[in-house]
Amino acid sequence: MSGFAQRLEEFDQYVMNHIPIRLIRLSDMKFVGRDDVRKHFRSSVPQTDPYGNYTHSRLVKYAILSHRWLDSGEPTYEEMKTGKAVGLGYEKLKNFCREARHCKLEFAWSDTCCIDKNSSTELDESIRSMFRWYRNSEICIVHLAKSTTIEDISKDEWTARGWTLQELLAPFCIKFFNKYWIPMTDDPNDKRKDPDTKILRTLEKATGIPRDKLYWEFKPGPSKVDERMVWAAKRKTTRVEDVAYSLMGIFDVSLQIAYGEGGDRAFCRLIEAIMQAGDPSVLNWKGTAAKHHTSDAIPRSPKSFLDRRELKLASSGRLEMTMTGLGLRVPLVILPLNLPLAMAAGTGRARISFDCLLCPDSNIRVDINVHNSLAHGQYQYALGIINYSLVRDGSCEVVEMQGKSAGFPLRCRQVDLSSSSTGTSTPRTTTSSVVGFETVYLEQIFGPWRKIREEGLIEVKFPITVPSFHIERKYLEIVHL
Incomplete structure (x- = not known):
């Protein structure tokens, strides 16, 4: 031709x-x-x-x-x-x-x-x-x-x-x-x-x-989602579904038009479509989650981004996000948080000290809302870091972390293995005197990580003098939010 x-x-x-x-x-x-x-x-x-x-x-x-x-x-x-x-x-x-x-x-x-x-x-x-x-x-x-x-x-x-x-x-x-x-x-x-x-x-x-x-x-596209959602947060539409439909072109995604589905459902579908591109900024919102059937990681509307924290972080590339029947499946770097016993006496806002595994002499502190804190010991807390990279360090793959990182405050609840087999550790077992049976001694077993409600992303500044550092890949876990 x-x-x-x-x-x-x-x-x-x-x-x-x-x-x-x-x-x-x-x-x-x-x-x-x-x-x-x-x-x-x-x-x-x-x-x-x-x-x-x-x-x-x-x-x-x-x-x-x-x-x-x-x-x-x-x-x-x-x-x-x-x-x-x-x-x-x-x-x-x-x-x-x-x-x-x-x-x-x-x-x-x-x-x-x-x-x-x-x-x-x-x-x-x-x-x-x-x-x-x-x-x-x-x-x-x-x-x-x-x-x-x-x-x-x-x-x-x-x-x-x-x-x-x-x-x-x-x-x-x-x-x-x-x-x-x-x-x-x-x-x-x-x-x-x-x-x-x-x-x-x-x-x-x-x-x-x-x-x-x-x-x-x-340039339209599913990037800088938190910033662009703020532009739309105070705008009004006659049809509630148009809140989502009017943003399709800006984020370069496509939705089937279904007037009558309701604004919440339409916006959930918009966010799910944006998430497929993997830009972590779509997670930078705060407040009440949408009434999604499986996930607590979907915001209710563009207004959810108004109270977001301003995070000026190094680019972390794409984050694998997939919506499943268990929630939003996403790999996060899980860094444990220590909730001091003194913080368990009250309710509401607490400053949680974070024992950094790589900097044991330092105390990193973050502000989050901790509810049910009287039940001290029934929860474990962690930060699920979103801006990281997988790199090769010699013969093994490691996680590259930024000096300035961002993550979700997470918690998991202690579960009773007599009614649930989900946990983060394996129970000890010994042989019973009855042939063919084992006696299970329950330890403190915790369920899956969950996003702390109302909380958005939190910035963490590690006390290091270099822009980034490496940690072992074992800290990278698949969670469902």
Whole structure:
């Protein structure tokens, strides 16, 4: 296949998979499908690309609208198709299309009318593809219906809605218009010209997103999960499931759309999908866990990340995480904690001293909530360290630990082997006087490690002068949280 033929094939694949299902043709305000768009641009695909500058998104250009929906009166797919669209929503759409024409574009897209919401298949594809459609647009035109000046942006509803988060982050080019459809700046692109513009400073204040994340290219993916969840924590959606669905593109994961499943279930599925990538930051939250059927390691919502501890730790790579019938299966470095007898007299918050195996003369102390502390001796405590690496040290594999580490406070309860065979040690046995039977002498046996409720990750600073150190691999255990 020649280079041009391959480019044409790739162009066809791009149009049929990476742009909206239908667009508004601005010359006559009629809907056109992907095949019409493909025919419109196909003859412009260059036969050669000597400088390597050609991309399909530079050729297939369309404007996309970001706005706060009216309570009622937005034009629907059926109204636009039959030519019966009227009212304030339709006036907004016409203003958007006018600005798109000023950008010398032939096509435009709006979420109010370009999706046939009576088709569950189309709605599912549209929601899952939304981030990519905004990403591939030539320009995202933002209408701030409650703002007249840049200062008003901080209180505009647009900055507090769930779906508009990805509409801010995804496009490479954004242009803001106020309530009267007057441009808020003289810049052709309010997102890329200068990181220190007044509008970017205002957006940073209004959204909590650092300017560098707005100015520079935002890269979607299941990383820096704790930081990105905070951006979404105070945003609102009309449908509770949209809290999760509106974040799919930002974290580059895909979920089946199932309105009616409830917000908790949808968010649990989002977190499980993010966890498959293994970024430990997804575990950096605090508070009440979601009502998950097997795990206590799933947060309830983006708000769970608001009270997280700020952990500036060396990169630890991926952490193997798998959801099972026993909980979240994850390998952690288990470092024992010693709960002094003096701490057992009270309840609530306690400072637990940690006897470091490698630094026996040092005392590392952490603050966690210890409940049922009157039952001293019935629990063992530990830190489950998440940021570690497996490395080769000569002929054996060892665990490389960071001088600054983070881990979950864990505990396990003493179990009675007469009713449970689960434990962390083996009971002593002796032969009975009755032939064929053994008498079991129970020692202090403990069950599996469990995450201490309400607690998030804790930072531990080891008293060492080097960035990292090695410990034996035997301290690495598989736990189910």
